[in-house]
Amino acid sequence: MPIAVLRAVLLTWWEAHGRHTIPWKLRADGARPEPGEALDPYGIWVAEAKRR
Structure with a gap:
């Protein structure tokens, strides 16, 4: 399947x-x-790590 x-x-x-x-x-x-818009990676990491 083509990418x-x-x-x-x-x-x-x-x-x-x-x-x-x-x-x-x-x-x-x-x-x-928006597509390509960067979010704060620290906030995402903290939220994901806290769930575990």
Whole structure:
């Protein structure tokens, strides 16, 4: 399967079934980040590590 097809399939699946309401994967104002927009990696790491 070509990588472009795999990427499209995975992104389609994520849009339909992905976890979209995870607070630490949103911007500070609660909006979803734009494609390529960087989020604070420390905040994401702390939130993920705390869950375990």
